[in-house]
Amino acid sequence: MSKPVIATASLAGCFGCHMSFLDIDERILDLIDLVEFNKSPIDDIKTFTKPVDVGIIEGGCCNSENVEVLREFRKHCKVLISLGECAIMGGLPAMRNGIPVRECLEEAYFHSPTIDPADPRLMPGDEDLPIILDKVYPLHEIVKIDAYLPGCPPSADLIWKALTSLLEGKPLEIPYSLLKFD
Amino acid sequence: MPKTKPVLTFTIDGKKCRTSPGQTILEAAKANGIYIPSLCYWEGMKPAGACRICTVRVGGRYMAACTQPAAEGMAVENDVPDIQDMRKAIVEMLFVEGNHMCPTCEKSGNCELQALAYRFQMLVPRFPFQFPVREVEPAGTKILLEHNRCVKCLRCVRGVRTRDNKTVFGALKRSKDKKIAVDQALASALPEKQARQAMDRCPVGSILRKEVGFAVPIGKRKYDKKPIGSEIEKAEG
Structure with a gap:
């Protein structure tokens, strides 16, 4: 019997959830015996090469590329897990949600104290760049999510x-000591 | 004068409880070792019935346990699946209605809203996030008023007073536009002890004493190890 396949991605996140994943320490040796990794920053496979059993996504959706990756995951994964505060609630990136996108970009590229006044002030607008969304969305507001693991990061x-x-x-039962939002 | 207080008996989920007339269902439950989840309730303060998390059912009717006095023969329904789910829904509503970003909040681990979410095993709110635009306001020199996290429980309005009994906080507008306002001069004049009390009165991270954040390490905060309400359930033995 072939091993179950896992894929992971970090969207609008800080990779902290992936770091926490690596914090399973030596249990990772058991894990690679039990599962096979497909598309993931852990093995650097960039595109899906087969159907996946469990997809794990960190971070919310802040731009069009995030949405595209998320939909790809939904298409290829039987079970999709929202991992961490940003994936579930938007998290820190969602702190911009009350501010219009133009204002955010102008603050970053025109008015920031570290801008050199001698430099021409340019806002990135290349058509190859992903378009920034009006706000940061939690994953379940864009595709169906099957399980949620809260935490910043989840332990x-x-x-x-x-x-x-x-x-x-087995059904996932989270003990009190492991259910944390921070 | 009779030596013993008059006693009335009633039941919560079938368990016999004794209390004295005038006590609310919530207080009586507590005295009998039963936890009814609550948020806007503060012991000794006039109840507001604002959050409705303590909602119980008596004779098919829903009522706030913090405002309703217990009565002889009452059969209160408390720990039943549909009421617990409704309470969970209220907590979820509060989470989407404001901007509750626990990882960035000084009150995380000591927050009653978060503790209720833990107790109800909230993994994700069932409602869409509103991401409202709210501000952070200095409330005098000692306190910070973080409107993003305010749940309008009115504990500060009811409970924070100066020595000459003036209220320091007040409520503006109604319903979804409701907002807590502060008297800057009175807030600045609060002695240190009372400024800390104001922060403690706030169930969430909306009223913060400046310059004291993140003093207690993770693992030692109020709700790190034990769920909110466990102290009441434990007291019963």
Whole structure:
């Protein structure tokens, strides 16, 4: 029997959830015995090469590329997990949600104290760049999400527990000590 | 004078409870070792019935346990799935209605709204996020008023007073436009102890004593190890 396949991605996140994933420490040796990784920054596979059993996504959606990647994940993954505060609630990036996008960009590229007044002031607008969304969206407001693991970051123990529960086909029960929003 | 207070008996989820006339269902439950989840309630303060998280059912009717006095023979429904889910829904509504970003909040770990979310195992709110535009306002020299996190429980309005009994906080407008306002001069004049009390009265991270954030390490905060309400349930033995 072939191993279950896992894929991961970080969208509008800080990669902290992935770092926490790596914090499962030596259990990662057990994990690679149990599963196979497909598209993920962990093995640097850039595109899906086969159907995936569990997709894990960190970060919300702040631009068109995030939305595209998220939809690709939904298409290829049987189970899709929202990992961490940003994926579930928008998190820190969503602090811009009350500010119009133009104002945000002007602040960053025109009015920031570190802008050199001698430089021509340019706002990135190349058509190859992803378009910034009007606000940062939690993942479940764009595609269907099957499971949520809160935390900033979710602890390695929570990620481990979720993965092992899924692999054993058990429902995920989160003990009080592992359910944290910070 | 009779030595013992008059006693009335009633039940919560079938469990027999004894209390004295005039006590609210919530207080009586607490005295009998039963936790009814609440947010805007503060012991000793006039109840506001603002948040409705303590909603219970008596004879098919819903009522706020913090304002309704217990009565002889009452059969209160508290820990039943549909009421618990409704309470959870209120917590979720509060989460989407404001901007509650726990990782950036000084009150995280000591926050009653967050603690309720933990207790109800809220993984994601069922409602769409509103991301309202709110501000952070200095409330005098000692306190910060973070409107993004305010849940309008009115604890500060009811409970924070100067020595000559003036209120320091007040409520402006109504319904979804409701906003807490502060008297800058009175807030600045609050002695240190009272400024800290104002922060403690706030169930969330909306009223903050400046310059003292993140003093307690993760793992030692109020709700890190034990769910909110466990102290009441434990007291019963």
